[in-house]
Amino acid sequence: MTDLTLGYRDILTGGAAVHIARAQVTPARPKALHGHDFFELFWVQNGQIRHHTPDGIKTMPEGSVGFMRPGDTHGLQGRGDHALVVSLTLHPSLIDALVKRHAALQGQFFWADTPQILHLDMQAMLGLNQAALTLERSALDRLSTEAFLLPICAGLSKPAQPDTPDWLRHAMAAAKSPKVFRQGAAGLVAATGQTHPHVSRTMKQATGISPSAYINDLRMTHAARQLTSTSDALADIATEIGVPNLSHFHKIFLSHHKMTPHQYRRKFQRDVVQPIKD
Numbered sequence: 001m002t003d004l005t006l007g008y009r010d011i012l013t014g015g016a017a018v019h020i021a022r023a024q025v026t027p028a029r030p031k032a033l034h035g036h037d038f039f040e041l042f043w044v045q046n047g048q049i050r051h052h053t054p055d056g057i058k059t060m061p062e063g064s065v066g067f068m069r070p071g072d073t074h075g076l077q078g079r080g081d082h083a084l085v086v087s088l089t090l091h092p093s094l095i096d097a098l099v100k101r102h103a104a105l106q107g108q109f110f111w112a113d114t115p116q117i118l119h120l121d122m123q124a125m126l127g128l129n130q131a132a133l134t135l136e137r138s139a140l141d142r143l144s145t146e147a148f149l150l151p152i153c154a155g156l157s158k159p160a161q162p163d164t165p166d167w168l169r170h171a172m173a174a175a176k177s178p179k180v181f182r183q184g185a186a187g188l189v190a191a192t193g194q195t196h197p198h199v200s201r202t203m204k205q206a207t208g209i210s211p212s213a214y215i216n217d218l219r220m221t222h223a224a225r226q227l228t229s230t231s232d233a234l235a236d237i238a239t240e241i242g243v244p245n246l247s248h249f250h251k252i253f254l255s256h257h258k259m260t261p262h263q264y265r266r267k268f269q270r271d272v273v274q275p276i277k278d
Contacts, residue, residue: 004034005034005035006035006037006038007036008036008038008089008092011038016140017091017140017141017142017145018094019140020088020132020136022085022086023084023087024078024082024084024229025076025078025085026078027077027078027083028078030052032075034073034074034075035071035072036070037071037092038070038089038090038091038092039067039069039070039090039092039095039110040087040089040090041065041068041087041088041090042068042085042086042087042088043063043085043128044062044064044084045086045129045221046083047081047082047083047084048060048061048079049064049077049078049083050078051066051074051075051076052076053074053115054073059079061119063120064120065120066115066116067109067115067117068115069110082225086129088132090145090149091142094145094146098149098150099111102153105153120156121164122172122207122209122214123208124156126209126213127151127155131151133257135147137258164206165206167192167193168199168206170191171192172188172203172207175187175188175191175214178222178240181218181241181242182241184215184242185215188211188215196211216256219241219243220252220253220256220257222240224253224264227261227264227265227268234246237249249261
């Protein structure tokens with residue numbers, strides 16, 4: 001049973017083609033599913049969620065991307081602490097127009113017979129989050145939204161890349177712990193049991209990013225989460241992630257999020273909303 005139906009006219013105001021929301025999803029089970037009359041793209045940026053649909057419940061780990069269509073119903077439930085989801089409300093006429101111009105999209109993504117849940121690797125997730133930040137700073141019009149969507153669809157349509165070696169995959173998973181990433185790239189390398197040059201070379205070939213870039217992404221993602229979910233001082237957050245030099249912390253954060261830590265806290269502590277009602 002659906003107790004809430006969301007309408008794009010209430011969300012997309014001022015001629016916007018897209019609305020972006022970030023939300024920490026609580027562990028509370030949704031009391032009912034919600035529907036909408038727009039297309040929704042959402043992804044799990046951190047942690048895991050349980051995705052409730054009329055067909056059942058599926059766990060979506062970090063890197064999972066969902067393509068929901070008008071008329072689809074679903075609900076989100078956090079699994080553990082710090083489950084963070086990014087959700088995009090997309091104007092239905094924009095999505096309808098895309099498939100008319102790009103026939104190769106038929107049967108995929110928003111245009112599949114059932115809601116699609118896909119998974120991105122680390123490199124693709126980094127690109128997706130950076131693209132979302134660029135979209136947020138845009139006019140949020142059709143051109144900007146298409147410039148965001150088309151590379152995602154094109155990238156997901158590509159053949160899968162060779163698997164990352166198990167030893168590297170396990171080390172990258174271990175590096176998500178503050179105990180590891182606060183040590184910097186050295187913490188990741190230590191978790192592999194390999195030499196630093198070998199780790200750097202293999203990681204670049206498998207994921208397209210260096211150990212330092214990966215660690216900085218983890219650090220800045222954690223810092224952003226702390227900025228929006230706690231009142232901790234910047235100095236404490238910087239020390240927690242292993243970048244105690246505040247000037248250096250500001251430099252990395254600005255490069256990663258395209259705004260200062262203070263600007264990020266003011267913007268997203270005010271704007272964060274839950275995508276579901278409990």
